Amino acid sequence: MRVSRRVLSTAVAAGLLVSAAGCGGDDGGGDETLPGGGALKGVKVEVAAKWTGPEEKNFREVLKAFEKKTGATVAYASTGENTDAFLGPRLQANQPPDVAILPQPGLMKQYAAKGSLKALGTDVTQQIDANFTPYWKELGSAEGKTYGVLIKAAYKSIMWYRPQVFSDAGVQPPATWADLVKAAGTVRDSGTTPFTLAAGPQDAWTLTDWFENVYLSQAGPDKYDQLAEHEIKWTDPSVAKALETLAEIWGKPDLFAGGVSQATKTKFDASVTEVFGQQKAAMVYGGDFAAANIGTTKSKVGTDAKVFAFPKAGDTAPAMLGGDIAVALKDGKGAMELMKFLASPEAGKIWAGLGGYLSPNKGVPPEAYADPVAKQLIAQLQQAGDAARYDMSDLTPAAFGGTPGKGMWEALRGFVQKPSDVKGTQAKLEAEAAKAYKS
Template structure:
């Protein structure tokens, strides 16, 4: 899920609840929505609505500027921090955009199931087949129908650290989860300071960085089958496999000797904005931080260089057991899905371009982001860590799973799961937290 800028979308949990209320309470059907805001009225104008804001929005518009001129189509982009709530309101009221950039496949699927979205046109289907793995295509598919195409992506589960600090103390990159815990203990012993800095703060979306931790551990500890069944609630949050992941995370997050470097005690995790640890890393106030590939930009903004011989570099959270069960990397990640509310010719042309390798290379070359499109040249990425992330996504041996909370119904993934992570680090016992998260799962 993308944020305003480089992180997560800043969403109101109350607003997320409103999505279900508004859509469930529709008296009119999807046929009452009409087309997009301008797709049928002016074939030279295509409206696009999403969560990407500020500098990232400017780069997004720059990425398609030449294509607009060449094709005589004006793409009007609008961003909103309340996208999740407003997209449902606008669809119900007949004021949907022509195209939406969904930060959550689960929300896209919900809109498709309710009949608001148009199936992807043939040109988009071809681009998806040529440029994306079957897993990525599945995230845009509902009941066997492809509705959209992936856009940008991120690789999650990176542990950011200072190479010079590691070299000075003779630390090595751990090869399994226990090795990471041992490294944590060693750094604490050597420095008499907490090694980890963790920030859950994200305005109304506070708590999401904790879900990333749990997702990474579930995938590495229990494997893809458990992960997939957890996403669909065939395995509930109260299952021992999920509890074990929380407990493993707690070995770091609930240990007062291990957190929260530069910010305070364990409870400061919730109040620390998720971007602030970047400065603590660069300043040397903390040794380790867990965050996705987009954090490269936060570290650069904090004055650090991201390189193997730079101020900060990163390694992937190791497998639960050395060697693991796969020959390649095992990672979670995120991204967006582009889908349309109308099928006007101009809308379909924009969809086709945004699903192409040409667009992926155009946007990635502008810096700060990556894509999982197979036609993307990693050399276009703006940093070495982003180049490495692209290589991971393009590697056929990689085991990739989309961010679980983004695939779950919003009442859970962006509701009780986020709140549960806050309660967890604030001291609520694990069983109670898991029961409360699971209680948010829709009954139908």
Template sequence: MMRRRTATLSCAALTLALGATACGGPVAAGGGQKELGGQTLTVAGVWSGAEQKNFQKVLDAFTEKTGAKTQFVSTGDNVSTVVGSKIEGGNAPDVVMVPQVGVLQQFAKNNWLKPLSDTTRKSVDANYATVWKSYGTVDGSLYGLYFKAAHKSTVWYSPAAFEQAGVKPPKTYEEMLTTGQAVSDSGLPAFAVAGEDGWTLTDWFENIYLSQAGPTMYDRLARHEVKWTDPTVVKALTTLGKLLSDKKLIAGGQKGALGTDFPGSVEKVFGPDPEAGMVYEGDFVAGIAKDQFGKKIGEEAAFFPFPAVTGGQAPVVSGGDAAVVLKDGKNQKAAMAFLEYLSTPEAAAVWAKAGGFLSPNKKLDLASYGDDTLRETAKSLINAGDSVRFDMSDQAPAAFGGTKGTGEWKLLQDFLRDPSNPAGTAAQLETAAAKAYRN
């Protein structure tokens, strides 16, 4: 999605990443002299646009290294439905890039997946924090390799808006609200909130909840070992509701937020006619700010870490896409080789150089990233180690945490519309969660 200065790779590094001919002429796709020549690997994932284009560079690198041709199939947001239909129709992809832990677990319990190879497991043990291995493991078997990560504890702001308001990036959640008031007083609403996309509201809740309740309670709620009616949930909703109910802080108020999708929220801060000073979302905000609106990352668009709520620690919530191998895929050898490749820092470097990407692979040289802001974000994610917590809604069954117009997405949109009854919203969330986890 983004990036300023382009990182360079040495000929030796390119040779490792792309094969022996990397520094000479290009290798024809599917070259028969390579190990997997003649095979075609089909990879399915949610990506489109710039993300799909950049992932294609990784696929092309794999082709040059192995000779396997590749084909990418975009699933849209309903990964489980699309993949299930393809399996039933005898047209299963070989590899799926799964964006939700809950969906990965569903695939494993449906007996759709093959455990990853010893080579991949050894790479994960050597190159990843333990938490990433645990999120890819179901019933003791490693099925998912987390290739692409997101840092979802970043608040993006306009330095010009902060300068006009005479404020600096806040250190606590309470300071963030005070800063927002100052930005609003200077003539620009504080936050653009993408309420039309329910997943952004789950991210708001998760950061607040992780900071207030702590990682142990976060893990228990993610597994539905505590009910959503727990006082910690009501407390987090109350904290979030205080922000959402303040029309001075939210661009367009609740109605305006509910009519704003995620790209639109970024445009409200970094577009040609700014309507807000800040937008909370993950590191991928920078890609839109740079690619669509020409902002210089670090100068015209900057971020501060999502600040700690009183009494808690600053949260580090992440998301990510895990590569899995389907049992019904027709090219098992190529699929396993592809995941072995994805587990290396060389593969991560290809997309890191292209931009719009963070890797949980701690062996990836930070110099591979194209600008200082990305390097800072990546370093924060890696340094968090096992204190990183995966997006809670992505760990839930899709019916609760990952479906438009239902479950957590819809109920938090309803809460944005009227944040006056946190306990009532918690009760509704529990009803929906209980049904989804039971099924």
């Protein structure tokens, strides 16, 4: 979700993920020379992204490597959190940056429809074809043309837990949904509340992530795509099955801290710190960005706070991402060469060695990552292969998938409060989706 990516930026800015700033040369191949290296000497390239703090610092290291390889000079501009507010006026004035990093596919498609983006050249798409599965190329495409590449990801198919509680209760990290339900009961019986649940009005994006992981696992990637495009309705039996599965946990208030009344007030930040700071529960849903919140407590990521893969609820092991997409707003050689570089394993390896980074680029191996949790997550992502998917709610119209108090967020909040009402929840989801897609 959009909120979660903001939290991810906070995670990196806080410096909470293990960093190895000196790794770039060893892991990234920083001294290698691109074909035609030096050919861009005297060329100036401007790239705009929302990143600040250490996240910006690490990206600048990647850009320095590009400068060294090509001879170009790169200027970085921070867009702030509202990327469209920064780029919109510059596009209207016909003075866009050469390259921009967009926070969601919807914005890329919006700009492509307006003619603001430049289709990527053959040499760039060859890098994409070599290093990404077809799904990620499709994600960066619109109307049959490829415009973008997902260069940085947030991994959203994990659960965080307190290993000491699991050990005391005699349970192992669950691999399947049935195992998760069983483990939750055992943890509860041992005297610890199993979960915190962030279902507050402004943070109900977490509920969409729960749903999407279960749905992807049960219905499979093809049906996931169809639902994301509203090619099938939310009244479909596959949606009912996912909701019924969620009710096995959401429908048992004694499994989460404070029950329903507390959960529907709980913010995401609090849901994490209640587990790892106040120790009110054993587990919490949150992507890799939850490390930021854990870092505000005395718990340490990797020891007091560990992760396990979101349990399989069906035949597919869910692997779901959010992330940032690079696009070219000018078709000059500098813009296209930078896009080519950002799509390459060389750029990804440098970035991975600096920490606070994940990529679906299959040319960046797990051993390139500095962060031990990142190594674990990237291995899960690469094992998922073609079944990995982008966050569904970020693929839908914002009115349905990205607005507090509306659409998917509020319908699932209502389901937490009345988990027996599967058909009513489906009807509400479908009515909201139909309205949003029509507009």
